[in-house]
Amino acid sequence: MEGVAWRAGGWPVVEDIALHIREGETFGLIGPNGSGKSTLLRLIAGVLTPAAGMIRLDGQAQARLSRRCAARMVAFVAQQAETSERVTVRDAVELGRTPWISMLAPFGGRDDRVVTRALQQVGTAALADRYWHGLSGGERQRVHLARALAQEPRILLLDEPTNHLDFIQQLSILRLVRSLGVTAMVALHDLNQALKCDRIGVMQRGRLVACGPPRDILTPDLMARVFDVRGHFVTDPTDGHRFIRFTLPEV
Numbered sequence: 001m002e003g004v005a006w007r008a009g010g011w012p013v014v015e016d017i018a019l020h021i022r023e024g025e026t027f028g029l030i031g032p033n034g035s036g037k038s039t040l041l042r043l044i045a046g047v048l049t050p051a052a053g054m055i056r057l058d059g060q061a062q063a064r065l066s067r068r069c070a071a072r073m074v075a076f077v078a079q080q081a082e083t084s085e086r087v088t089v090r091d092a093v094e095l096g097r098t099p100w101i102s103m104l105a106p107f108g109g110r111d112d113r114v115v116t117r118a119l120q121q122v123g124t125a126a127l128a129d130r131y132w133h134g135l136s137g138g139e140r141q142r143v144h145l146a147r148a149l150a151q152e153p154r155i156l157l158l159d160e161p162t163n164h165l166d167f168i169q170q171l172s173i174l175r176l177v178r179s180l181g182v183t184a185m186v187a188l189h190d191l192n193q194a195l196k197c198d199r200i201g202v203m204q205r206g207r208l209v210a211c212g213p214p215r216d217i218l219t220p221d222l223m224a225r226v227f228d229v230r231g232h233f234v235t236d237p238t239d240g241h242r243f244i245r246f247t248l249p250e251v
């Protein structure tokens with residue numbers, strides 16, 4: 001994307017974003033509350049239209065793609081995604097197949113297998129016959145991810161996917177995304193999770209202020225400037241794993 005901007009009531013929410021996401025990479029989008037992460041994801045998902053600039057999906061101008069083509073390419077799991085209350089979990093995940101079915105190619109055996117696999121991948125197979133309205137927040141989050149996987153997208157956009165998830169799901173979600181081999185852009189608040197991404201982009205007040213491999217980008221200086229926290233790397237003596245420890249700035 002080049003020069004991408006979006007405004008609300010005349011105020012810039014995202015400004016002049018130039019970014020190239022590489023095929024197959026897991027790209028983490030980080031930044032403080034209100035820095036424009038969700039807005040940028042919604043622009044790429046086509047939920048919002050840029051006020052300026054150009055977004056290309058797989059080399060093609062997003063604005064020129066039909067809804068169906070775009071939906072085959074991009075799946076988006078929003079922060080507070082809703083689904084009609086009266087559907088079962090399996091029905092909700094089957095909706096992910098919509099861009100692939102038509103009068104000439106009705107829902108068939110392959111679609112059924114894709115849905116079953118998606119339910120299994122996020123550990124929701126046992127919920128398949130439950131009604132959406134009876135699910136917990138974390139269960140809903142996982143079902144939305146299953147719906148997105150059933151879409152078999154080239155590009156997966158996830159807005160804070162670890163919200164509502166219990167510990168094991170939080171730890172496993174990025175591994176799952178990476179194992180799929182799709183291009184993924186994931187808005188994250190947990191900077192230790194961001195360390196697991198191939199590259200990260202840092203948003204601040206609507207602008208992309210840094211982009212690159214997480215260990216190069218997440219310096220103590222950047223964490224202080226952008227997040228207003230003291231962050232430094234520590235090493236776990238049991239396995240040598242490095243992670244970031246945060247403290248409030250000294251007053």
Ligand SMILES: Nc1ncnc2c1ncn2[C@@H]1O[C@H](COP(=O)(O)OP(=O)(O)OP(=O)(O)O)[C@@H](O)[C@H]1O
Nearest residue numbers: 008009013031032033034035036037038039040203
């Ligand atoms: N439709 C809108 N109308 C007015 N202001 C908006 C609109 N959408 C977003 N904003 C504002 O734009 C800014 C960026 O919002 P956005 O949701 O993209 O941030 P974010 O980085 O995803 O934040 P968070 O980490 O809190 O989810 C915020 O100040 C928000 O209030």
